Amino acid sequence: MAKIIGSPSRYVQGKGEMKNLCGHAANFGKKLFVLTSVSGRKRVEPAIAEGQGDAQIVYEVFNGECCKTEINRVMEACKGAGCDVIVGIGGGKIHDTAKAAAHYLGLPVVIVPTIASTDAPCSALSVIYTDDGVFEEYLFLPASPNMVLVDTDVVSKAPERLLIAGMGDALATYFEARACQRSDAANCVGGKITMAAMALARLCYDTLLTDGINAMLAVKENICTKAVENIIEANTYLSGIGFESGGLAGAHAIHNGLTAIEETHELYHGEKVAFGTLVQLVLEHAPEDELDEVIDFCLETGLPVTLEDLGIKEVKPEQIMEVAQLAAAENDTLGNMPFEVTPEDVYAAIMGADALGRYYKGI
Known part of the structure:
Protein backbone atom coordinates (compact mmCIF):
# COMPACT_ATOMS: atom_id res chain seq x y z
CA MET A 1 0.00 0.00 0.00
CA LYS A 157 -13.11 36.60 19.62
CA ALA A 158 -15.01 33.34 20.12
CA PRO A 159 -15.44 32.07 23.71
CA GLU A 160 -12.23 30.57 25.11
CA ARG A 161 -13.99 27.27 25.78
CA LEU A 162 -14.16 26.70 22.02
CA LEU A 163 -10.41 27.20 21.56
CA ILE A 164 -9.81 24.87 24.51
CA ALA A 165 -12.12 22.25 22.98
CA GLY A 166 -10.07 22.51 19.79
CA MET A 167 -6.95 21.84 21.82
CA GLY A 168 -8.67 18.76 23.24
CA ASP A 169 -9.32 17.49 19.72
CA ALA A 170 -5.75 18.31 18.67
CA LEU A 171 -4.37 16.57 21.76
CA ALA A 172 -5.31 13.18 20.29
CA THR A 173 -3.60 13.75 16.93
CA TYR A 174 -0.07 12.63 17.74
CA PHE A 175 -1.06 9.72 19.97
CA GLU A 176 -3.53 8.30 17.45
CA ALA A 177 -1.06 8.71 14.58
CA ARG A 178 1.62 7.01 16.66
CA ALA A 179 -0.68 4.07 17.35
CA CYS A 180 -1.50 3.75 13.65
CA GLN A 181 2.17 3.90 12.76
CA ARG A 182 2.97 1.16 15.28
CA SER A 183 0.22 -1.10 13.93
CA ASP A 184 0.97 -0.21 10.28
CA ALA A 185 -2.70 0.73 9.91
CA ALA A 186 -4.08 2.67 6.97
CA ASN A 187 -4.79 6.35 7.51
CA CYS A 188 -8.05 8.14 6.69
CA VAL A 189 -7.07 8.76 3.06
CA GLY A 190 -6.47 5.11 2.28
CA GLY A 191 -2.70 4.89 2.52
CA LYS A 192 0.17 4.42 4.93
CA ILE A 193 1.58 7.22 7.05
CA THR A 194 4.20 9.53 5.55
CA MET A 195 7.07 11.06 7.51
CA ALA A 196 5.51 14.46 6.84
CA ALA A 197 2.23 13.42 8.47
CA MET A 198 3.99 12.16 11.59
CA ALA A 199 6.07 15.33 11.77
CA LEU A 200 2.93 17.49 11.57
CA ALA A 201 1.21 15.37 14.23
CA ARG A 202 4.18 15.73 16.58
CA LEU A 203 4.43 19.48 15.86
CA CYS A 204 0.74 19.74 16.73
CA TYR A 205 1.33 18.21 20.18
CA ASP A 206 4.47 20.26 20.82
CA THR A 207 2.64 23.47 19.87
CA LEU A 208 -0.15 22.69 22.34
CA LEU A 209 2.36 22.26 25.15
CA THR A 210 4.33 25.38 24.18
CA ASP A 211 1.53 27.85 23.41
CA GLY A 212 -1.72 26.36 24.72
CA ILE A 213 -1.88 28.08 28.09
CA ASN A 214 -0.74 31.48 26.73
CA ALA A 215 -3.30 31.27 23.93
CA MET A 216 -6.09 30.39 26.34
CA LEU A 217 -5.28 33.36 28.55
CA ALA A 218 -5.08 35.73 25.57
CA VAL A 219 -8.43 34.63 24.15
CA LYS A 220 -10.03 35.20 27.55
CA GLU A 221 -9.03 38.85 27.03
CA ASN A 222 -10.32 38.84 23.41
CA ILE A 223 -6.86 39.48 22.02
CA CYS A 224 -5.01 37.68 19.23
CA THR A 225 -1.35 37.10 20.11
CA LYS A 226 1.26 35.02 18.31
CA ALA A 227 0.41 32.16 20.69
CA VAL A 228 -3.24 32.37 19.60
CA GLU A 229 -2.21 32.34 15.93
CA ASN A 230 -0.07 29.25 16.58
CA ILE A 231 -2.83 27.39 18.42
CA ILE A 232 -5.38 28.23 15.73
CA GLU A 233 -3.00 26.71 13.19
CA ALA A 234 -2.41 23.69 15.43
CA ASN A 235 -6.12 23.09 16.05
CA THR A 236 -7.10 23.62 12.44
CA TYR A 237 -4.29 22.68 10.06
CA LEU A 238 -1.73 20.61 11.98
CA SER A 239 -4.40 18.53 13.67
CA GLY A 240 -6.50 18.32 10.51
CA ILE A 241 -3.70 17.00 8.34
CA GLY A 242 -2.19 15.06 11.24
CA PHE A 243 -5.32 13.09 12.12
CA GLU A 244 -6.36 12.41 8.55
CA SER A 245 -2.99 11.47 7.11
CA GLY A 246 -1.78 9.97 10.40
CA GLY A 247 -4.95 8.02 11.17
CA LEU A 248 -7.46 7.63 13.99
CA ALA A 249 -7.28 5.07 16.77
CA GLY A 250 -8.55 4.94 20.36
CA ALA A 251 -9.33 8.52 21.36
CA HIS A 252 -11.94 9.19 18.67
CA ALA A 253 -13.48 5.75 19.05
CA ILE A 254 -14.00 6.48 22.76
CA HIS A 255 -15.55 9.83 21.81
CA ASN A 256 -17.97 8.06 19.48
CA GLY A 257 -18.97 5.61 22.19
CA LEU A 258 -19.54 8.43 24.67
CA THR A 259 -22.15 10.01 22.39
CA ALA A 260 -24.51 7.21 23.49
CA ILE A 261 -24.69 8.84 26.95
CA GLU A 262 -27.09 11.75 26.79
CA GLU A 263 -25.32 13.77 29.48
CA THR A 264 -22.23 14.08 27.28
CA HIS A 265 -24.18 15.84 24.53
CA GLU A 266 -23.64 19.10 26.43
CA LEU A 267 -19.90 18.85 25.82
CA TYR A 268 -17.99 19.77 22.69
CA HIS A 269 -16.41 17.14 20.46
CA GLY A 270 -12.88 18.04 21.51
CA GLU A 271 -13.70 17.89 25.20
CA LYS A 272 -14.79 14.27 24.83
CA VAL A 273 -11.81 13.47 22.60
CA ALA A 274 -9.46 14.77 25.32
CA PHE A 275 -10.86 12.22 27.77
CA GLY A 276 -10.67 9.63 24.99
CA THR A 277 -6.96 10.42 24.66
CA LEU A 278 -6.45 9.66 28.33
CA VAL A 279 -8.36 6.39 27.92
CA GLN A 280 -6.18 5.44 24.95
CA LEU A 281 -3.01 6.11 26.95
CA VAL A 282 -4.32 3.88 29.75
CA LEU A 283 -5.08 1.17 27.17
CA GLU A 284 -1.49 1.48 25.93
CA HIS A 285 -0.07 1.41 29.46
CA ALA A 286 1.72 4.65 28.58
CA PRO A 287 4.73 5.76 30.65
CA GLU A 288 3.97 7.72 33.80
CA ASP A 289 5.72 10.86 32.57
CA GLU A 290 3.55 10.88 29.43
CA LEU A 291 0.39 10.50 31.49
CA ASP A 292 1.60 13.29 33.79
CA GLU A 293 2.15 15.61 30.84
CA VAL A 294 -1.25 14.96 29.28
CA ILE A 295 -3.23 15.13 32.51
CA ASP A 296 -1.44 18.29 33.65
CA PHE A 297 -2.23 19.93 30.31
CA CYS A 298 -5.89 18.97 30.62
CA LEU A 299 -6.11 20.23 34.20
CA GLU A 300 -4.46 23.56 33.30
CA THR A 301 -6.82 24.14 30.37
CA GLY A 302 -9.94 22.72 32.02
CA LEU A 303 -10.33 19.75 29.69
CA PRO A 304 -12.13 16.69 31.13
CA VAL A 305 -10.14 14.04 32.96
CA THR A 306 -13.00 12.26 34.78
CA LEU A 307 -16.43 10.91 33.90
CA GLU A 308 -17.92 13.56 36.17
CA ASP A 309 -16.17 16.22 34.07
CA LEU A 310 -18.09 14.77 31.11
CA GLY A 311 -21.39 15.40 32.89
CA ILE A 312 -21.81 11.79 34.06
CA LYS A 313 -22.75 12.32 37.71
CA GLU A 314 -23.77 8.72 38.37
CA VAL A 315 -21.49 6.10 36.85
CA LYS A 316 -23.51 3.05 35.81
CA PRO A 317 -21.43 0.00 34.84
CA GLU A 318 -23.90 -1.14 32.19
CA GLN A 319 -23.83 2.33 30.60
CA ILE A 320 -20.03 2.43 30.51
CA MET A 321 -20.01 -1.05 28.99
CA GLU A 322 -22.33 0.21 26.24
CA VAL A 323 -19.82 2.98 25.54
CA ALA A 324 -17.04 0.38 25.43
CA GLN A 325 -18.95 -1.88 23.05
CA LEU A 326 -19.71 1.00 20.68
CA ALA A 327 -16.10 2.18 20.78
CA ALA A 328 -14.87 -1.34 19.99
CA ALA A 329 -17.35 -1.85 17.15
CA GLU A 330 -15.92 -3.25 13.95
CA ASN A 331 -16.68 -0.09 11.94
CA ASP A 332 -14.84 2.23 14.34
CA THR A 333 -11.12 2.95 14.72
CA LEU A 334 -10.06 1.02 17.83
CA GLY A 335 -8.97 -1.71 15.42
CA ASN A 336 -6.06 0.57 14.48
CA MET A 337 -4.45 0.09 17.88
CA PRO A 338 -1.27 -2.03 17.74
CA PHE A 339 -2.85 -4.81 19.81
CA GLU A 340 -6.21 -6.52 20.10
CA VAL A 341 -8.77 -4.53 22.11
CA THR A 342 -11.97 -6.03 23.53
CA PRO A 343 -14.95 -4.16 24.99
CA GLU A 344 -13.84 -5.41 28.40
CA ASP A 345 -10.43 -3.81 27.85
CA VAL A 346 -12.09 -0.52 26.91
CA TYR A 347 -14.37 -0.65 29.96
CA ALA A 348 -11.36 -1.16 32.23
CA ALA A 349 -9.44 1.68 30.53
CA ILE A 350 -12.37 4.10 30.88
CA MET A 351 -12.71 3.33 34.57
CA GLY A 352 -8.92 3.45 34.98
CA ALA A 353 -8.72 6.85 33.27
CA ASP A 354 -11.51 8.15 35.49
CA ALA A 355 -9.67 6.91 38.59
CA LEU A 356 -6.45 8.58 37.42
CA GLY A 357 -8.27 11.83 36.77
CA ARG A 358 -9.85 11.79 40.22
CA TYR A 359 -6.46 11.05 41.78
CA TYR A 360 -4.80 13.99 40.04
CA LYS A 361 -7.68 16.27 41.01
CA GLY A 362 -7.45 15.06 44.61
CA ILE A 363 -11.03 13.78 44.78
Whole structure:
Protein backbone atom coordinates (compact mmCIF):
# COMPACT_ATOMS: atom_id res chain seq x y z
CA MET A 1 0.00 0.00 0.00
CA ALA A 2 1.31 3.45 -0.94
CA LYS A 3 1.99 6.23 1.52
CA ILE A 4 -0.55 9.03 1.07
CA ILE A 5 -0.93 12.50 2.59
CA GLY A 6 -3.99 14.67 1.96
CA SER A 7 -4.57 18.38 2.43
CA PRO A 8 -6.71 21.27 1.14
CA SER A 9 -5.61 22.81 -2.15
CA ARG A 10 -5.04 26.08 -0.28
CA TYR A 11 -4.96 27.09 3.39
CA VAL A 12 -5.27 30.81 4.17
CA GLN A 13 -4.90 32.16 7.73
CA GLY A 14 -4.61 35.76 8.86
CA LYS A 15 -6.22 38.75 10.51
CA GLY A 16 -9.07 40.30 8.49
CA GLU A 17 -9.16 37.58 5.82
CA MET A 18 -12.97 37.28 5.94
CA LYS A 19 -13.29 40.31 3.65
CA ASN A 20 -11.23 38.43 1.04
CA LEU A 21 -13.52 35.38 0.95
CA CYS A 22 -15.26 36.23 -2.33
CA GLY A 23 -11.96 37.03 -4.02
CA HIS A 24 -10.52 33.66 -3.01
CA ALA A 25 -13.75 31.80 -3.83
CA ALA A 26 -13.84 33.31 -7.33
CA ASN A 27 -11.34 30.60 -8.29
CA PHE A 28 -14.12 28.03 -7.78
CA GLY A 29 -17.41 29.74 -8.60
CA LYS A 30 -19.39 32.96 -8.96
CA LYS A 31 -22.51 32.19 -6.94
CA LEU A 32 -21.80 31.21 -3.35
CA PHE A 33 -24.15 29.09 -1.25
CA VAL A 34 -23.16 30.05 2.30
CA LEU A 35 -24.25 27.63 5.02
CA THR A 36 -24.01 29.20 8.46
CA SER A 37 -25.96 29.83 11.66
CA VAL A 38 -28.07 32.91 12.34
CA SER A 39 -25.48 34.26 14.79
CA GLY A 40 -22.64 33.29 12.46
CA ARG A 41 -24.13 35.30 9.63
CA LYS A 42 -24.36 38.37 11.85
CA ARG A 43 -20.68 38.01 12.72
CA VAL A 44 -19.33 37.60 9.19
CA GLU A 45 -21.72 39.21 6.70
CA PRO A 46 -20.45 42.81 7.08
CA ALA A 47 -16.86 41.76 6.36
CA ILE A 48 -17.85 39.51 3.47
CA ALA A 49 -19.98 42.28 1.94
CA GLU A 50 -16.99 44.63 2.11
CA GLY A 51 -15.14 42.49 -0.41
CA GLN A 52 -18.10 40.95 -2.27
CA GLY A 53 -17.51 42.62 -5.63
CA ASP A 54 -19.46 40.90 -8.43
CA ALA A 55 -19.99 37.67 -6.49
CA GLN A 56 -23.54 36.52 -5.71
CA ILE A 57 -24.26 35.11 -2.27
CA VAL A 58 -27.17 33.00 -1.02
CA TYR A 59 -27.22 32.49 2.76
CA GLU A 60 -28.79 29.34 4.25
CA VAL A 61 -29.34 28.70 7.98
CA PHE A 62 -27.88 25.46 9.34
CA ASN A 63 -30.35 23.38 11.32
CA GLY A 64 -27.86 22.22 13.95
CA GLU A 65 -26.95 18.60 13.21
CA CYS A 66 -24.75 16.96 10.59
CA CYS A 67 -27.19 14.20 9.72
CA LYS A 68 -28.49 12.73 6.48
CA THR A 69 -31.73 14.68 6.78
CA GLU A 70 -29.85 17.99 6.96
CA ILE A 71 -27.39 17.07 4.20
CA ASN A 72 -30.27 16.27 1.85
CA ARG A 73 -32.06 19.51 2.77
CA VAL A 74 -28.93 21.57 2.09
CA MET A 75 -28.41 19.84 -1.27
CA GLU A 76 -31.94 20.67 -2.39
CA ALA A 77 -31.62 24.29 -1.24
CA CYS A 78 -28.32 24.71 -3.09
CA LYS A 79 -29.67 23.20 -6.30
CA GLY A 80 -32.77 25.36 -6.06
CA ALA A 81 -30.66 28.50 -5.71
CA GLY A 82 -28.49 27.60 -8.70
CA CYS A 83 -25.23 28.05 -6.78
CA ASP A 84 -21.91 26.70 -8.07
CA VAL A 85 -19.80 26.62 -4.88
CA ILE A 86 -20.69 25.76 -1.28
CA VAL A 87 -19.16 27.72 1.60
CA GLY A 88 -19.46 26.39 5.15
CA ILE A 89 -18.95 29.14 7.74
CA GLY A 90 -19.00 28.23 11.43
CA GLY A 91 -18.09 25.14 13.42
CA GLY A 92 -17.37 21.49 12.72
CA LYS A 93 -20.88 20.25 12.05
CA ILE A 94 -21.50 23.04 9.53
CA HIS A 95 -18.21 22.19 7.84
CA ASP A 96 -19.02 18.48 7.68
CA THR A 97 -22.50 19.16 6.30
CA ALA A 98 -21.12 21.54 3.66
CA LYS A 99 -18.44 19.04 2.63
CA ALA A 100 -20.93 16.17 2.35
CA ALA A 101 -23.46 18.21 0.36
CA ALA A 102 -20.76 19.52 -1.99
CA HIS A 103 -19.49 15.97 -2.53
CA TYR A 104 -22.89 14.61 -3.50
CA LEU A 105 -23.59 17.61 -5.75
CA GLY A 106 -20.16 17.50 -7.39
CA LEU A 107 -19.43 21.12 -6.39
CA PRO A 108 -16.29 22.77 -4.94
CA VAL A 109 -16.37 23.58 -1.24
CA VAL A 110 -14.76 26.37 0.78
CA ILE A 111 -14.54 25.96 4.56
CA VAL A 112 -14.40 29.03 6.83
CA PRO A 113 -14.05 28.31 10.56
CA THR A 114 -15.27 30.99 12.94
CA ILE A 115 -14.00 28.95 15.87
CA ALA A 116 -10.97 26.71 16.36
CA SER A 117 -12.80 23.99 18.26
CA THR A 118 -12.18 21.00 15.96
CA ASP A 119 -9.85 19.74 13.25
CA ALA A 120 -12.76 19.24 10.81
CA PRO A 121 -12.03 22.15 8.40
CA CYS A 122 -9.10 20.61 6.47
CA SER A 123 -10.25 17.00 6.34
CA ALA A 124 -11.77 14.88 3.57
CA LEU A 125 -14.19 13.49 6.10
CA SER A 126 -17.67 14.18 7.41
CA VAL A 127 -18.81 12.76 10.74
CA ILE A 128 -22.45 11.79 10.32
CA TYR A 129 -24.80 11.67 13.31
CA THR A 130 -28.41 10.59 13.67
CA ASP A 131 -31.07 13.29 13.88
CA ASP A 132 -30.79 12.91 17.68
CA GLY A 133 -27.03 13.52 17.77
CA VAL A 134 -25.70 9.97 18.19
CA PHE A 135 -22.66 9.03 16.09
CA GLU A 136 -23.72 7.03 13.02
CA GLU A 137 -20.79 6.78 10.59
CA TYR A 138 -17.79 8.41 8.96
CA LEU A 139 -18.29 9.61 5.39
CA PHE A 140 -14.87 9.43 3.74
CA LEU A 141 -14.67 11.93 0.87
CA PRO A 142 -12.47 11.65 -2.23
CA ALA A 143 -10.73 14.99 -1.62
CA SER A 144 -10.05 17.62 1.02
CA PRO A 145 -11.84 21.00 0.74
CA ASN A 146 -10.78 23.18 -2.16
CA MET A 147 -9.88 25.94 0.26
CA VAL A 148 -9.84 26.63 4.00
CA LEU A 149 -9.89 30.29 5.06
CA VAL A 150 -9.33 31.32 8.68
CA ASP A 151 -9.79 34.90 9.86
CA THR A 152 -7.91 34.90 13.16
CA ASP A 153 -9.58 38.13 14.27
CA VAL A 154 -12.93 36.33 14.14
CA VAL A 155 -11.70 33.10 15.73
CA SER A 156 -9.88 34.84 18.59
CA LYS A 157 -13.11 36.60 19.62
CA ALA A 158 -15.01 33.34 20.12
CA PRO A 159 -15.44 32.07 23.71
CA GLU A 160 -12.23 30.57 25.11
CA ARG A 161 -13.99 27.27 25.78
CA LEU A 162 -14.16 26.70 22.02
CA LEU A 163 -10.41 27.20 21.56
CA ILE A 164 -9.81 24.87 24.51
CA ALA A 165 -12.12 22.25 22.98
CA GLY A 166 -10.07 22.51 19.79
CA MET A 167 -6.95 21.84 21.82
CA GLY A 168 -8.67 18.76 23.24
CA ASP A 169 -9.32 17.49 19.72
CA ALA A 170 -5.75 18.31 18.67
CA LEU A 171 -4.37 16.57 21.76
CA ALA A 172 -5.31 13.18 20.29
CA THR A 173 -3.60 13.75 16.93
CA TYR A 174 -0.07 12.63 17.74
CA PHE A 175 -1.06 9.72 19.97
CA GLU A 176 -3.53 8.30 17.45
CA ALA A 177 -1.06 8.71 14.58
CA ARG A 178 1.62 7.01 16.66
CA ALA A 179 -0.68 4.07 17.35
CA CYS A 180 -1.50 3.75 13.65
CA GLN A 181 2.17 3.90 12.76
CA ARG A 182 2.97 1.16 15.28
CA SER A 183 0.22 -1.10 13.93
CA ASP A 184 0.97 -0.21 10.28
CA ALA A 185 -2.70 0.73 9.91
CA ALA A 186 -4.08 2.67 6.97
CA ASN A 187 -4.79 6.35 7.51
CA CYS A 188 -8.05 8.14 6.69
CA VAL A 189 -7.07 8.76 3.06
CA GLY A 190 -6.47 5.11 2.28
CA GLY A 191 -2.70 4.89 2.52
CA LYS A 192 0.17 4.42 4.93
CA ILE A 193 1.58 7.22 7.05
CA THR A 194 4.20 9.53 5.55
CA MET A 195 7.07 11.06 7.51
CA ALA A 196 5.51 14.46 6.84
CA ALA A 197 2.23 13.42 8.47
CA MET A 198 3.99 12.16 11.59
CA ALA A 199 6.07 15.33 11.77
CA LEU A 200 2.93 17.49 11.57
CA ALA A 201 1.21 15.37 14.23
CA ARG A 202 4.18 15.73 16.58
CA LEU A 203 4.43 19.48 15.86
CA CYS A 204 0.74 19.74 16.73
CA TYR A 205 1.33 18.21 20.18
CA ASP A 206 4.47 20.26 20.82
CA THR A 207 2.64 23.47 19.87
CA LEU A 208 -0.15 22.69 22.34
CA LEU A 209 2.36 22.26 25.15
CA THR A 210 4.33 25.38 24.18
CA ASP A 211 1.53 27.85 23.41
CA GLY A 212 -1.72 26.36 24.72
CA ILE A 213 -1.88 28.08 28.09
CA ASN A 214 -0.74 31.48 26.73
CA ALA A 215 -3.30 31.27 23.93
CA MET A 216 -6.09 30.39 26.34
CA LEU A 217 -5.28 33.36 28.55
CA ALA A 218 -5.08 35.73 25.57
CA VAL A 219 -8.43 34.63 24.15
CA LYS A 220 -10.03 35.20 27.55
CA GLU A 221 -9.03 38.85 27.03
CA ASN A 222 -10.32 38.84 23.41
CA ILE A 223 -6.86 39.48 22.02
CA CYS A 224 -5.01 37.68 19.23
CA THR A 225 -1.35 37.10 20.11
CA LYS A 226 1.26 35.02 18.31
CA ALA A 227 0.41 32.16 20.69
CA VAL A 228 -3.24 32.37 19.60
CA GLU A 229 -2.21 32.34 15.93
CA ASN A 230 -0.07 29.25 16.58
CA ILE A 231 -2.83 27.39 18.42
CA ILE A 232 -5.38 28.23 15.73
CA GLU A 233 -3.00 26.71 13.19
CA ALA A 234 -2.41 23.69 15.43
CA ASN A 235 -6.12 23.09 16.05
CA THR A 236 -7.10 23.62 12.44
CA TYR A 237 -4.29 22.68 10.06
CA LEU A 238 -1.73 20.61 11.98
CA SER A 239 -4.40 18.53 13.67
CA GLY A 240 -6.50 18.32 10.51
CA ILE A 241 -3.70 17.00 8.34
CA GLY A 242 -2.19 15.06 11.24
CA PHE A 243 -5.32 13.09 12.12
CA GLU A 244 -6.36 12.41 8.55
CA SER A 245 -2.99 11.47 7.11
CA GLY A 246 -1.78 9.97 10.40
CA GLY A 247 -4.95 8.02 11.17
CA LEU A 248 -7.46 7.63 13.99
CA ALA A 249 -7.28 5.07 16.77
CA GLY A 250 -8.55 4.94 20.36
CA ALA A 251 -9.33 8.52 21.36
CA HIS A 252 -11.94 9.19 18.67
CA ALA A 253 -13.48 5.75 19.05
CA ILE A 254 -14.00 6.48 22.76
CA HIS A 255 -15.55 9.83 21.81
CA ASN A 256 -17.97 8.06 19.48
CA GLY A 257 -18.97 5.61 22.19
CA LEU A 258 -19.54 8.43 24.67
CA THR A 259 -22.15 10.01 22.39
CA ALA A 260 -24.51 7.21 23.49
CA ILE A 261 -24.69 8.84 26.95
CA GLU A 262 -27.09 11.75 26.79
CA GLU A 263 -25.32 13.77 29.48
CA THR A 264 -22.23 14.08 27.28
CA HIS A 265 -24.18 15.84 24.53
CA GLU A 266 -23.64 19.10 26.43
CA LEU A 267 -19.90 18.85 25.82
CA TYR A 268 -17.99 19.77 22.69
CA HIS A 269 -16.41 17.14 20.46
CA GLY A 270 -12.88 18.04 21.51
CA GLU A 271 -13.70 17.89 25.20
CA LYS A 272 -14.79 14.27 24.83
CA VAL A 273 -11.81 13.47 22.60
CA ALA A 274 -9.46 14.77 25.32
CA PHE A 275 -10.86 12.22 27.77
CA GLY A 276 -10.67 9.63 24.99
CA THR A 277 -6.96 10.42 24.66
CA LEU A 278 -6.45 9.66 28.33
CA VAL A 279 -8.36 6.39 27.92
CA GLN A 280 -6.18 5.44 24.95
CA LEU A 281 -3.01 6.11 26.95
CA VAL A 282 -4.32 3.88 29.75
CA LEU A 283 -5.08 1.17 27.17
CA GLU A 284 -1.49 1.48 25.93
CA HIS A 285 -0.07 1.41 29.46
CA ALA A 286 1.72 4.65 28.58
CA PRO A 287 4.73 5.76 30.65
CA GLU A 288 3.97 7.72 33.80
CA ASP A 289 5.72 10.86 32.57
CA GLU A 290 3.55 10.88 29.43
CA LEU A 291 0.39 10.50 31.49
CA ASP A 292 1.60 13.29 33.79
CA GLU A 293 2.15 15.61 30.84
CA VAL A 294 -1.25 14.96 29.28
CA ILE A 295 -3.23 15.13 32.51
CA ASP A 296 -1.44 18.29 33.65
CA PHE A 297 -2.23 19.93 30.31
CA CYS A 298 -5.89 18.97 30.62
CA LEU A 299 -6.11 20.23 34.20
CA GLU A 300 -4.46 23.56 33.30
CA THR A 301 -6.82 24.14 30.37
CA GLY A 302 -9.94 22.72 32.02
CA LEU A 303 -10.33 19.75 29.69
CA PRO A 304 -12.13 16.69 31.13
CA VAL A 305 -10.14 14.04 32.96
CA THR A 306 -13.00 12.26 34.78
CA LEU A 307 -16.43 10.91 33.90
CA GLU A 308 -17.92 13.56 36.17
CA ASP A 309 -16.17 16.22 34.07
CA LEU A 310 -18.09 14.77 31.11
CA GLY A 311 -21.39 15.40 32.89
CA ILE A 312 -21.81 11.79 34.06
CA LYS A 313 -22.75 12.32 37.71
CA GLU A 314 -23.77 8.72 38.37
CA VAL A 315 -21.49 6.10 36.85
CA LYS A 316 -23.51 3.05 35.81
CA PRO A 317 -21.43 0.00 34.84
CA GLU A 318 -23.90 -1.14 32.19
CA GLN A 319 -23.83 2.33 30.60
CA ILE A 320 -20.03 2.43 30.51
CA MET A 321 -20.01 -1.05 28.99
CA GLU A 322 -22.33 0.21 26.24
CA VAL A 323 -19.82 2.98 25.54
CA ALA A 324 -17.04 0.38 25.43
CA GLN A 325 -18.95 -1.88 23.05
CA LEU A 326 -19.71 1.00 20.68
CA ALA A 327 -16.10 2.18 20.78
CA ALA A 328 -14.87 -1.34 19.99
CA ALA A 329 -17.35 -1.85 17.15
CA GLU A 330 -15.92 -3.25 13.95
CA ASN A 331 -16.68 -0.09 11.94
CA ASP A 332 -14.84 2.23 14.34
CA THR A 333 -11.12 2.95 14.72
CA LEU A 334 -10.06 1.02 17.83
CA GLY A 335 -8.97 -1.71 15.42
CA ASN A 336 -6.06 0.57 14.48
CA MET A 337 -4.45 0.09 17.88
CA PRO A 338 -1.27 -2.03 17.74
CA PHE A 339 -2.85 -4.81 19.81
CA GLU A 340 -6.21 -6.52 20.10
CA VAL A 341 -8.77 -4.53 22.11
CA THR A 342 -11.97 -6.03 23.53
CA PRO A 343 -14.95 -4.16 24.99
CA GLU A 344 -13.84 -5.41 28.40
CA ASP A 345 -10.43 -3.81 27.85
CA VAL A 346 -12.09 -0.52 26.91
CA TYR A 347 -14.37 -0.65 29.96
CA ALA A 348 -11.36 -1.16 32.23
CA ALA A 349 -9.44 1.68 30.53
CA ILE A 350 -12.37 4.10 30.88
CA MET A 351 -12.71 3.33 34.57
CA GLY A 352 -8.92 3.45 34.98
CA ALA A 353 -8.72 6.85 33.27
CA ASP A 354 -11.51 8.15 35.49
CA ALA A 355 -9.67 6.91 38.59
CA LEU A 356 -6.45 8.58 37.42
CA GLY A 357 -8.27 11.83 36.77
CA ARG A 358 -9.85 11.79 40.22
CA TYR A 359 -6.46 11.05 41.78
CA TYR A 360 -4.80 13.99 40.04
CA LYS A 361 -7.68 16.27 41.01
CA GLY A 362 -7.45 15.06 44.61
CA ILE A 363 -11.03 13.78 44.78
